[in-house]
Amino acid sequence: MERLPVIDLSPLVTAAPQARNAALKAVADAIGAAARGPGFFYVTGHGIPDDLIEAVFGRSADFFALPREDKAPLSIEKSPHNRGYVGLLGEKLDTAKPADLKEAFNIGLDLAPDDPRIERGEPFRGVNVWPQDPAFRETMLAYYEAAWNVGRLLHRAIAIDLGMPEDFFEDKLDQPMAVLRLLHYPPHPAGAEEGQLGAGEHTDYGNITLLMTDDVGGLEVRRRDGTWLKAPPMPGNFVCNIGDCLMRWTNDVYVSTPHRVLNSGGRERYSVAFFLDPNPDADVACLPTCLEAGSTAKYPPVTGADYLKQRLDATYDFRKKVTT
Numbered sequence: 001m002e003r004l005p006v007i008d009l010s011p012l013v014t015a016a017p018q019a020r021n022a023a024l025k026a027v028a029d030a031i032g033a034a035a036r037g038p039g040f041f042y043v044t045g046h047g048i049p050d051d052l053i054e055a056v057f058g059r060s061a062d063f064f065a066l067p068r069e070d071k072a073p074l075s076i077e078k079s080p081h082n083r084g085y086v087g088l089l090g091e092k093l094d095t096a097k098p099a100d101l102k103e104a105f106n107i108g109l110d111l112a113p114d115d116p117r118i119e120r121g122e123p124f125r126g127v128n129v130w131p132q133d134p135a136f137r138e139t140m141l142a143y144y145e146a147a148w149n150v151g152r153l154l155h156r157a158i159a160i161d162l163g164m165p166e167d168f169f170e171d172k173l174d175q176p177m178a179v180l181r182l183l184h185y186p187p188h189p190a191g192a193e194e195g196q197l198g199a200g201e202h203t204d205y206g207n208i209t210l211l212m213t214d215d216v217g218g219l220e221v222r223r224r225d226g227t228w229l230k231a232p233p234m235p236g237n238f239v240c241n242i243g244d245c246l247m248r249w250t251n252d253v254y255v256s257t258p259h260r261v262l263n264s265g266g267r268e269r270y271s272v273a274f275f276l277d278p279n280p281d282a283d284v285a286c287l288p289t290c291l292e293a294g295s296t297a298k299y300p301p302v303t304g305a306d307y308l309k310q311r312l313d314a315t316y317d318f319r320k321k322v323t324t
């Protein structure tokens with residue numbers, strides 16, 4: 001693996017109705033090959049407007065530049081629903097290593113406080129927390145919607161590649177636990193601990209991640225032989241990777257590849273991840289098309305919520321006592 005594949009969605013996004021199925025099949029074939037191989041690929045031609053992307057990065061930088069007193073009240077530690085601010089060293093993606101040199105802000109599916117799903121106490125259903133600037137909320141929710149739509153389109157291609165009906169994932173991703181996560185990595189400090197990184201080695205927990213970065217490199221993808229491939233930044237486009245939920249769903253046919261971040265370039269680095277986790281009640285169980293005759297599934301079925309809870313509880317010490 002010397003470079004990651006690039007999948008251009010523009011022929012699909014702009015296809016006339018009669019050309020759509022062929023365009024979708026071409027994307028399905030490309031994703032299928034990437035998902036069985038490196039587990040990572042770039043996505044271009046996604047159709048999200050540049051000015052929305054610029055606004056997301058601009059507001060994100062403004063948010064992280066706020067004084068600590070303005071960010072602390074939004075702490076994720078006050079939210080059992082995986083929303084809010086994570087300070088520098090607030091997370092260990094690799095639990096065997098020192099804490100991560102990054103700060104983050106998580107935004108989930110936006111629900112009103114009286115939403116029946118919250119009132120019924122459904123897992124991961126809660127309200128978002130917001131900084132004061134009203135434009136921040138508007139910008140982030142517009143981007144959440146746009147990235148979610150790209151993710152659902154990719155899942156149509158994934159379903160076709162896996163030999164399932166094109167809309168198989170649609171009702172498993174229509175009220176998702178998806179998280180839009182803004183990230184800020186300060187330049188790697190000279191005094192960092194041995195083994196300390198911007199983001200420790202990890203795999204992602206959901207179905208797919210749609211990551212956008214600025215022009216500062218730092219993302220590294222693990223090759224099968226354990227060496228690391230530096231993924232060059234492609235601002236305005238996505239780096240997409242398969243997460244652990246989709247690996248389970250496909251019985252390991254698709255690969256969830258470990259990756260990490262080292263911001264060694266001496267500049268501030270900003271990235272924006274959209275983690276497309278399924279609906280809380282989605283049944284994450286081996287697809288019939290991924291099971292060879294006579295063999296058994298590698299993983300027992302699990303609900304989307306139980307799986308995400310298990311993974312988040314292992315990442316954050318503060319969660320040891322919370323129920324979602």
Ligand SMILES: O=C(O)CCC(=O)C(=O)O
Nearest residue numbers: 183199204219261271273
């Ligand atoms: O910031 C990046 O480039 C990657 C972040 C990442 O892997 C994650 O948040 O899961």
Ligand SMILES: [Fe+2]
Nearest residue numbers: 202203204259
């Ligand atoms: Fe990741």
